[in-house]
Amino acid sequence: VGGDEDNGPTVANSDQLDSDGDGVGNVCDNCPDNYNPDQIDTDSDGTGDACGPGTLILRPSDVVQNNGLFLQPETHDLTTVLASNDGDDTYAYRCCTSPTPYITVNVDNPTFPEGAVITNITIHALVKHATYPNGNPATGSANIGYGIGAVAWQAAQPTASGVYTDLTVIPTGVDMSNINDLQIGVKRAIGGSTETRITEIYVAVDYDIP
Numbered sequence: 001v002g003g004d005e006d007n008g009p010t011v012a013n014s015d016q017l018d019s020d021g022d023g024v025g026n027v028c029d030n031c032p033d034n035y036n037p038d039q040i041d042t043d044s045d046g047t048g049d050a051c052g053p054g055t056l057i058l059r060p061s062d063v064v065q066n067n068g069l070f071l072q073p074e075t076h077d078l079t080t081v082l083a084s085n086d087g088d089d090t091y092a093y094r095c096c097t098s099p100t101p102y103i104t105v106n107v108d109n110p111t112f113p114e115g116a117v118i119t120n121i122t123i124h125a126l127v128k129h130a131t132y133p134n135g136n137p138a139t140g141s142a143n144i145g146y147g148i149g150a151v152a153w154q155a156a157q158p159t160a161s162g163v164y165t166d167l168t169v170i171p172t173g174v175d176m177s178n179i180n181d182l183q184i185g186v187k188r189a190i191g192g193s194t195e196t197r198i199t200e201i202y203v204a205v206d207y208d209i210p
Contacts (some may be wrong), residue, residue, distance in 0.1 A: 034209075040113070049113035052209030058107040059083040059202050064183055068101040069094050069198070079105070085126055085200040087164060094188060095132040095195040102143075102187035104151050107203050109180050120206040121171055121179065125186045125198060126164040132195040137162025140194050144169040145185035156189035164199055179205065 017026045022037040030039055031048030040049045042056060060082045069092040071078055081090045082105065094101035112118075129140030139161045145151035146169065159165040167186075174182065184203065188196040 042113075049116075050209065052113065052116060052207060053119070054113075054116075054207055056110050056112065056205045056207065057202055058110055058179075058205060060105040060184075061108045062106050064104040064106060066092075066103050068099050069103050072197075078103075082198065082201045085164070087199055088128075088197070091128075091197045091199040093195055093197045095193055097188065097191050100188060101196065102145075102185055103198065103201075104145070104183050104185040105201060106183060107179075110205055112207055113209060115209050116207040117210060118179070118205060118207050121174075122204045122206075123169045123171060123184055124200070124202050124204065125167045125184075126200040127159050127167055127186065128162075128164040128197045128199070129159050129190070130162075130195045130197065132193045135195070138194050140196060141189040142167060142196060142198075143185075143187040143189050145187065146171045146174065147183055148174060148181050149183070151183050151185040153185070153187060164197075179203075 019026055019032050020035045022035045026032040030041055030046060031051035034050040036048050036050035042049050043054050060079050063078050072091050072093055076090050081092060092103060123144055123146055125144050127142045129138045131138050139159060141156040141158045143153045143156050144167055145153040154169050157167045184201055186198050186201060
């Protein structure tokens with residue numbers, strides 16, 4: 001079968017089998033048993049969203065409150081900085097504790113495949129500590145907070161010396177279907193002049209399609 005009539009033009013399939021009738025042959029279909037002509041594969045794992053399970057990564061869409069954190073470099077936008085892991089190329093930081101430095105953000109609204117059910121949410125913050133002002137490796141700790149309409153701070157977590165540490169929290173008592181209104185926060189949890197650096201905040205949302 002050739003030309004526009006071939007439903008799997010890149011792979012030989014003389015039977016033209018298309019089990020879900022979406023116009024994409026089984027040999028090329030990333031979800032051959034569920035109708036998905038768009039072949040969307042959000043997490044690029046080779047399995048179409050229509051087959052699930054999958055994970056959506058939600059990044060900051062806007063800053064709700066910035067309590068004393070500075071930007072490195074100053075010319076960057078805070079929301080953009082926290083949406084990607086650039087390490088020490090771009091980060092938000094504060095070296096002191098008066099006022100207690102913290103930041104809260106909203107995240108992107110998720111777009112799930114039809115019929116998807118959220119199974120788990122994990123909040124991530126990449127945080128590092130360094131001596132001030134010379135930037136030598138240091139240990140420290142930070143809090144992650146979350147909530148609908150207001151942030152409740154969770155227990156402080158330690159960071160490893162000299163590297164960004166992936167601090168995580170699995171939220172409880174939050175309506176997972178209301179994630180559009182979820183606020184995420186990161187707060188410095190140590191005293192002294194050690195510098196707290198935050199290079200990325202994101203939320204991983206796992207889902208399944210029953």
